[in-house]
Amino acid sequence: MSKKTEADLLKEKLLMTRKHGVQRLDEDKVKEADEFCEPYKKFLNKGKTEREVVNYTIKMVKKAGFTEFDVTKKYKPGDKVYVNNRNKALLLAVIGKNRSKNGVRIAAAHIDSPRLDLKPVPLYEANELGLFKTHYYGGIKKYQWTAIPLSLHGKVIRKDGTSVEVNVGEDPSDPCFCVTDLLPHLASEQMGKTMVKGFTGEDLNILIGSRPFRQDKGSELVKLNLMRILNEKYNIMEGDFLSAELSMVPAFSARDIGFDRSLIGAYGHDDRVCAYPAIMAAMNCKTPESTVVTVLADKEEVGSDGNTGMNSSFLRYFIADLAMQDGLEARHVLSKSKCLSADVNAAFDPTYPTVYEVNNSCYVNNGVVITKYTGHGGKYDTSDASAEFMGEIRRLMEENEILWQSGELGKVDGGGGGTVAKFIANLNVDVVDLGVPVLSMHAPFEVVSKIDVYMAYRAFLEFFCVKEKKKED
Numbered sequence: 271m272s273k274k275t276e277a278d279l280l281k282e283k284l285l286m287t288r289k290h291g292v293q294r295l296d297e298d299k300v301k302e303a304d305e306f307c308e309p310y311k312k313f314l315n316k317g318k319t320e321r322e323v324v325n326y327t328i329k330m331v332k333k334a335g336f337t338e339f340d341v342t343k344k345y346k347p348g349d350k351v352y353v354n355n356r357n358k359a360l361l362l363a364v365i366g367k368n369r370s371k372n373g374v375r376i377a378a379a380h381i382d383s384p385r386l387d388l389k390p391v392p393l394y395e396a397n398e399l400g401l402f403k404t405h406y407y408g409g410i411k412k413y414q415w416t417a418i419p420l421s422l423h424g425k426v427i428r429k430d431g432t433s434v435e436v437n438v439g440e441d442p443s444d445p446c447f448c449v450t451d452l453l454p455h456l457a458s459e460q461m462g463k464t465m466v467k468g469f470t471g472e473d474l475n476i477l478i479g480s481r482p483f484r485q486d487k488g489s490e491l492v493k494l495n496l497m498r499i500l501n502e503k504y505n506i507m508e509g510d511f512l513s514a515e516l517s518m519v520p521a522f523s524a525r526d527i528g529f530d531r532s533l534i535g536a537y538g539h540d541d542r543v544c545a546y547p548a549i550m551a552a553m554n555c556k557t558p559e560s561t562v563v564t565v566l567a568d569k570e571e572v573g574s575d576g577n578t579g580m581n582s583s584f585l586r587y588f589i590a591d592l593a594m595q596d597g598l599e600a601r602h603v604l605s606k607s608k609c610l611s612a613d614v615n616a617a618f619d620p621t622y623p624t625v626y627e628v629n630n631s632c633y634v635n636n637g638v639v640i641t642k643y644t645g646h647g648g649k650y651d652t653s654d655a656s657a658e659f660m661g662e663i664r665r666l667m668e669e670n671e672i673l674w675q676s677g678e679l680g681k682v683d684g685g686g687g688g689t690v691a692k693f694i695a696n697l698n699v700d701v702v703d704l705g706v707p708v709l710s711m712h713a714p715f716e717v718v719s720k721i722d723v724y725m726a727y728r729a730f731l732e733f734f735c736v737k738e739k740k741k742e743d
């Protein structure tokens with residue numbers, strides 16, 4: 271190799287290195303990343319709705335010694351607890367040596383993902399086909415949800431108060447469902463429409479069957495036959511759909527992508543790709559200095575409202591419970607607390623370069639992405655992290671050799687989006703977004719890099735395990 275010029279040396283000293291971040295990792299780290307992602311794929315397959323993620327996570331953490339939080343019990347450093355909020359949101363905490371005296375350290379991810387929810391009265395028959403009406407949940411490009419296999423997940427509360435869990439379409443021997451689309455031969459009118467109008471919300475009807483009830487004469491015999499099958503299998507009546515939460519999600523499993531197997535394609539990376547590393551960090555952080563809290567929130571994809579969303583008080587109440595254990599006020603604990611809002615950002619996609627600003631986009635395989643602010647046009651609807659907190663997190667990444675990059679969501683005025691960061695920041699907590707770059711975000715099949723997933727885990731773990739400065743003790 272030729273000798274470095276003065277310009278080369280000065281560049282090394284003064285300028286940032288971007289891209290090819292993966293080349294800065296040794297083979298062992300790459301192998302660790304690949305291994306970390308094997309159980310993550312299983313987590314994705316087992317948790318396609320927030321209810322399933324809560325259920326699966328509780329099983330995981332119980333094995334690691336977590337017990338259900340009991341407000342009347344006095345906890346000691348190293349104790350591990352969880353709070354189950356209505357089976358749809360979950361808090362994990364590990365009590366630290368300094369408890370909540372210096373604030374707590376929070377990693378907050380969400381476990382809901384875009385999908386098609388069944389309407390309260392979903393079942394109908396049209397032209398001898400049986401269908402479900404849906405109302406989509408979260409930001410989707412509707413055409414992406416047509417002509418792909420879908421599975422049905424959720425819970426039905428029967429008239430008598432008993433309940434039944436539904437999960438059909440995941441096992442290869444199960445039937446699955448789909449939204450039909452128009453054949454190209456007859457789509458000349460549809461193809462002339464804008465993408466928003468080409469496929470509307472009321473077109474997202476799910477095909478669920480086609481055979482009528484025996485050879486009887488009468489109307490709606492396909493619907494009747496389907497209700498008969500549902501009644502046999504789940505012991506439910508048509509009216510029970512009124513008290514149900516049933517969702518259609520993509521039926522495919524998580525798969526490695528690429529000849530090099532460097533990527534994972536799956537439904538629901540946003541935001542299980544941050545939730546899983548944040549759960550693993552809570553499970554593996556031993557006894558931290560300050561108490562650490564992993565938040566798995568629901569309802570992020572629809573604005574975080576509702577009692578399982580981050581805009582509700584469930585986190586604040588839990589911090590108040592922790593503070594009370596230590597004879598402190600919640601507001602004092604919150605004011606000293608720090609949070610990584612664990613959510614994804616849009617990875618630069620070379621097929622659609624015009625929507626990204628190259629210097630401020632994040633790139634697949636370049637590590638965890640730190641997003642100072644989200645929101646839209648003129649920094650609306652976001653909590654812009656302070657220079658001080660950015661500095662603190664940046665040092666944490668550098669000191670622990672965590673591959674990281676900064677990112678902004680697309681070009682200025684190109685659109686926008688938000689995370690739970692602002693809701694936690696509004697509790698007077700220092701917050702910044704940190705997560706994994708995603709290709710095809712919100713599509714039924716999203717793509718992430720294994721290295722980035724692993725770096726998210728490393729980031730949360732080091733954030734939890736941080737050694738506090740002496741003056742704080």
Ligand code: MN
Binds near residue numbers: 380540541
């Ligand atoms: Mn998200």
Ligand code: MN
Binds near residue numbers: 540571712
């Ligand atoms: Mn999202």
